[in-house]
Amino acid sequence: MVTFSCNQCGAGLAFEGVRTTTCPYCASPNFVERPPSAGQPDPAFAVAFTGDAVWARRRLEGWLGGRTLYADPALRRARLEDLRGIYLPAYLYSAVARSDYTASIGEHYTETETYTTKDAQGNEKTETRTVTRTEYRPLAGQHVGYITDVIVSASAGLDHRTLGAVEPFDLRQLRRFSPALVSGWIHEEFSRDADDCRRASRSEAIDAVGDKLRAFMPGDSYSDLAWRTTVEWESFDPILVPVWVFAVRYRDDRPPLRVVINGQTGAIAGKVPLSWWKITLGIVLLLAVIAAVIFLVTQHRPAP
Amino acid sequence: MTGCTRCKTELEDGDLRCAICALPVPAAPSGERSAYAQILRCTECNAAVAFDAEARAPRCGFCSATMVIEQPVDPIESARVRVPFLVEREQAEASLRGWLGNRGYFAPRTLRDEAVLESLTPLCWAGWLVSAQATVAWTADSDAGARRSSWAPHAGQVPLRFDAIVVPASRGLDADECRLLVPYYDLRKAVPVEQPSIAGELPAMIESFDAQRSAARHIVQRAIDATARTRVEPSIPGRRYRNVHVACLLEGQTTERVALPAWVLAYRFRGSTYRAIVHGQRPEVVFGSSPIDWARVARVALAIAALIAVIVALVLLVRRPVDPEPSPEGVHAASTSAQIG
Numbered sequence: 001m002v003t004f005s006c007n008q009c010g011a012g013l014a015f016e017g018v019r020t021t022t023c024p025y026c027a028s029p030n031f032v033e034r035p036p037s038a039g040q041p042d043p044a045f046a047v048a049f050t051g052d053a054v055w056a057r058r059r060l061e062g063w064l065g066g067r068t069l070y071a072d073p074a075l076r077r078a079r080l081e082d083l084r085g086i087y088l089p090a091y092l093y094s095a096v097a098r099s100d101y102t103a104s105i106g107e108h109y110t111e112t113e114t115y116t117t118k119d120a121q122g123n124e125k126t127e128t129r130t131v132t133r134t135e136y137r138p139l140a141g142q143h144v145g146y147i148t149d150v151i152v153s154a155s156a157g158l159d160h161r162t163l164g165a166v167e168p169f170d171l172r173q174l175r176r177f178s179p180a181l182v183s184g185w186i187h188e189e190f191s192r193d194a195d196d197c198r199r200a201s202r203s204e205a206i207d208a209v210g211d212k213l214r215a216f217m218p219g220d221s222y223s224d225l226a227w228r229t230t231v232e233w234e235s236f237d238p239i240l241v242p243v244w245v246f247a248v249r250y251r252d253d254r255p256p257l258r259v260v261i262n263g264q265t266g267a268i269a270g271k272v273p274l275s276w277w278k279i280t281l282g283i284v285l286l287l288a289v290i291a292a293v294i295f296l297v298t299q300h301r302p303a304p
Numbered sequence: 305m306t307g308c309t310r311c312k313t314e315l316e317d318g319d320l321r322c323a324i325c326a327l328p329v330p331a332a333p334s335g336e337r338s339a340y341a342q343i344l345r346c347t348e349c350n351a352a353v354a355f356d357a358e359a360r361a362p363r364c365g366f367c368s369a370t371m372v373i374e375q376p377v378d379p380i381e382s383a384r385v386r387v388p389f390l391v392e393r394e395q396a397e398a399s400l401r402g403w404l405g406n407r408g409y410f411a412p413r414t415l416r417d418e419a420v421l422e423s424l425t426p427l428c429w430a431g432w433l434v435s436a437q438a439t440v441a442w443t444a445d446s447d448a449g450a451r452r453s454s455w456a457p458h459a460g461q462v463p464l465r466f467d468a469i470v471v472p473a474s475r476g477l478d479a480d481e482c483r484l485l486v487p488y489y490d491l492r493k494a495v496p497v498e499q500p501s502i503a504g505e506l507p508a509m510i511e512s513f514d515a516q517r518s519a520a521r522h523i524v525q526r527a528i529d530a531t532a533r534t535r536v537e538p539s540i541p542g543r544r545y546r547n548v549h550v551a552c553l554l555e556g557q558t559t560e561r562v563a564l565p566a567w568v569l570a571y572r573f574r575g576s577t578y579r580a581i582v583h584g585q586r587p588e589v590v591f592g593s594s595p596i597d598w599a600r601v602a603r604v605a606l607a608i609a610a611l612i613a614v615i616v617a618l619v620l621l622v623r624r625p626v627d628p629e630p631s632p633e634g635v636h637a638a639s640t641s642a643q644i645g
Binding site for chain 1: 310311320321324325326327328331355356439440441443444445450451452453454455456457458459460461547549551552553
């Protein structure tokens, strides 16, 4: 924990894992200014928030409202607690990716085959039909391209997968970082190891190459796609991305539901607690409807 | 202007990242400081200000002043070179008349003479002239080496040089119109925008760039991919091919903003307005929309239907040479309907 005095009233302020705080005595938004060599990366860029707390709360309420069918009924009376707009630390990664791939490419062809069948009188007869078959041919080659816009979370509190659920961010709106962008908001410090984040970025880049390769394959189908990618010219820059984090407490004996909202685009992700008796009831009702339909159909069939 | 260290593409003022490979541009270095807590203050009343998400800028809660911060505002781009107009007003009008008189059978016969020219606007539409060096990896199916299927997969990688690809950035003309105009420009005739018009040349409106620079990257990338797809065709073995895929690694891209001349015409025919474009350098290149004479279309459709009916009747007659005698009832019904009609 680091303590600095408030720039407005001189009160001692504790900065724990964050770089901004609002003074409890004079409500001034303080921001820690520090030399570049202080051991913590300084963000190079930031994506700004596009809506305020009211906007975020409305998004959340709309999202919860659309998910009450199979959700725990306690969610309807849930208290929205602990609403926080956070500038989340992350790394922006890009690289040149050169890949060697191998795959088995399927090419369709048609064949006429003969088969025997029985006609209405039970006599065997031979007929022909056209069938589509696939011939698999090996293919090896190279793929090149820039992998850009890979973002990995550098926050210990909000992991990479949770952030991935509310991505993408519109990086055309990227701005160069300045304290003015984060004044009055929570600027979380970079808490995950940079090397760790670099490894995560690299593996996401290699996944992105896989997506490109899947669209790159010729033929009518493919299988056994394997590739080896080397990345060159990596860039790895600390950035801040805006997220709203909500804790929704719906039962006292359960941990709160955590919902994350993309502060720029409004995309929402969270795992809604399901109510098992509601799901069971739904399945039973569905089966009852199917049974009723079958019953009605069999009743109305004319007697043979 | 400096170049990107990764792909050697020219960077422009205000770029945060390279337009091609997205490598961040380093910020100007700042001096050494010691750590302290700081408050951002309003430049008007000195009160502490916070970033306002609605205003997308820091706003002072007391005097409502908004502070200006570095914004990713796309600068308004404008053309640096232009291709001069070679087609004059009278020529453009004559081309349009000639085109209207040559619209085929389904156009109204009086189109050429009755069409009233409503407006004739010389427009210099905006486009990028992109040149780049690229490594292009490709895959395709071709008939070379085919076994049971008529296709066999192939892959390869070739270095390609793209020179002066025109990528439209116009609001006044749509993508299809630009695509039809592009092949007929003589880009060697391009002159700097500031250069005064040559004798007899028209003063034309030079369009500003509609597509923002931040969005331009995707537009240019798509255009280059499309060009690469046709440029790799000679590398594909065999005579027939399909499913051509390309992956481009661009280097040293240069972009020139160019204004290209075209006449945009609007003409009125029987109460409706139609639009046509005449090329600004080659008067014979004309295209656009024109009215259709639906009465003629209906006549042709009827004629075709009648022809088909006759053929069907003939075929039926040939198949069933002995026609049964029409029943008296049928004759009666036919005569009744004729009376009603």
